[in-house]
Amino acid sequence: MASFWLLGLLMLSDGFLSSCLASREDVACCGQDAVLATTVPVRHQYADLGWPEVVLSCPALKATSHVEWRMNGTSAAGWTEAREGDHLVLLNASLADDGEYTCHDAATGQILQKIHLKLGYPPDKPVVQCRSISYAAINCSWCLETETHLATSFISTYRHGLEGEAYECPQSVPMANVCSITNLQLFSTDPYMLNVTAINPLGTATTLSFIFLDQIIKPDPPEDVKVSPINKERKKLLLTWKPPGSWLLPEYFPLKYSIKYSVDGSNNSKRVDNRGNILHPDRHPSWSNLPRPSGR
Ligand SMILES: *[C@@H]1O[C@H](CO)[C@@H](O)[C@H](O)[C@H]1NC(C)=O
Ligand SMILES: *[C@@H]1O[C@H](CO)[C@@H](O)[C@H](O)[C@H]1NC(C)=O
Ligand SMILES: *[C@@H]1O[C@H](CO)[C@@H](O)[C@H](O)[C@H]1NC(C)=O
Ligand SMILES: *[C@@H]1O[C@H](CO)[C@@H](O)[C@H](O)[C@H]1NC(C)=O
Numbered sequence: 128m129a130s131f132w133l134l135g136l137l138m139l140s141d142g143f144l145s146s147c148l149a150s151r152e153d154v155a156c157c158g159q160d161a162v163l164a165t166t167v168p169v170r171h172q173y174a175d176l177g178w179p180e181v182v183l184s185c186p187a188l189k190a191t192s193h194v195e196w197r198m199n200g201t202s203a204a205g206w207t208e209a210r211e212g213d214h215l216v217l218l219n220a221s222l223a224d225d226g227e228y229t230c231h232d233a234a235t236g237q238i239l240q241k242i243h244l245k246l247g248y249p250p251d252k253p254v255v256q257c258r259s260i261s262y263a264a265i266n267c268s269w270c271l272e273t274e275t276h277l278a279t280s281f282i283s284t285y286r287h288g289l290e291g292e293a294y295e296c297p298q299s300v301p302m303a304n305v306c307s308i309t310n311l312q313l314f315s316t317d318p319y320m321l322n323v324t325a326i327n328p329l330g331t332a333t334t335l336s337f338i339f340l341d342q343i344i345k346p347d348p349p350e351d352v353k354v355s356p357i358n359k360e361r362k363k364l365l366l367t368w369k370p371p372g373s374w375l376l377p378e379y380f381p382l383k384y385s386i387k388y389s390v391d392g393s394n395n396s397k398r399v400d401n402r403g404n405i406l407h408p409d410r411h412p413s414w415s416n417l418p419r420p421s422g423r
């Protein structure tokens with residue numbers, strides 16, 4: 128397992144992704160790096176903190192010459208044993224091993240390779256939450272449960288239904304890890320499928336969320352709540368209310384209501400979920416507290 132991943136790491140660091148990241152960072156880098164970059168190859172290497180060993184490699188040398196490794200400009204004594212040929216092997220590397228590694232020709236001190244090593248974790252699946260207060264938009268936010276210690280970006284896209292075209296879910300606030308789906312299709316019962324993909328140099332992880340608009344909408348409270356007696360039904364009361372005025376199209380999108388009431392003399396309140404407009408408690412309730420209707 129470990130050797131498989133190490134192999135993967137080396138391929139990654141020598142491959143396209145690495146040169147891509149390197150060239151992007153070089154632009155913002157300090158003057159010293161820019162000068163060295165013209166003469167010494169710089170490699171950006173990323174490694175998983177969970178790996179038992181991290182291998183740094185130096186370009187091939189003449190068999191006769193020796194290699195000396197330095198980290199942030201100084202050599203460390205313990206490294207001699209860990210060295211295998213031209214490679215430097217870090218065992219149980221931690222965040223303290225982040226830094227700039229250079230391998231030198233031991234005879235001349237010439238720098239042969241410069242490696243920026245950064246340790247971290249691949250992203251885990253983003254934990255996504257969505258909500259909506261009206262039909263205008265679905266707002267979704269997400270986070271990662273484990274700190275990656277690496278720059279991690281997110282791609283958010285959605286489709287309506289399972290087969291529809293994928294659109295960007297725009298992240299209007301940079302770095303806030305939120306996006307908004309607008310232009311909702313009101314008359315469809317198909318879910319929206321949100322794809323939030325986290326990306327960093329060690330990997331990607333995707334969470335697909337099925338969003339049913341009627342399940343995440345949190346409407347305003349109902350209005351016009353009334354309790355009245357029912358003729359000839361002395362043990363029952365009639366409770367009526369209207370959907371909130373802000374709720375568009377209640378006939379197409381009926382609301383569910385949660386009703387809480389407590390019977391006189393008891394501190395226990397009861398919760399009733401009811402789709403309709405009439406509540407018939409079967410025991411004699413005196414409505415010591417008026418029911419407090421609330422949005423879901
Ligand atoms: C690395 O960690 C493993 C497991 O925690 C441990 O058995 C091993 O002794 C450690 N090696 C070094 C060099 O610290
Ligand atoms: C090495 O340099 C890097 C970047 O300047 C720094 O973040 C890190 O703490 C340094 N590590 C050590 C052990 O000096
Ligand atoms: C949803 O997101 C939009 C755009 O970012 C914002 O204007 C709006 O206030 C958000 N609504 C809620 C309920 O968070
Ligand atoms: C989710 O989004 C990522 C990044 O855009 C993409 O590579 C992946 O194929 C998408 N997955 C699905 C199931 O749509």
Ligand SMILES: *[C@@H]1O[C@H](CO)[C@@H](O)[C@H](O)[C@H]1NC(C)=O
Nearest residue numbers: 389390391392393394395396
């Ligand atoms: C209801 O709660 C109050 C205060 O918490 C307490 O004094 C009273 O005895 C309780 N009544 C019953 C019937 O449990």
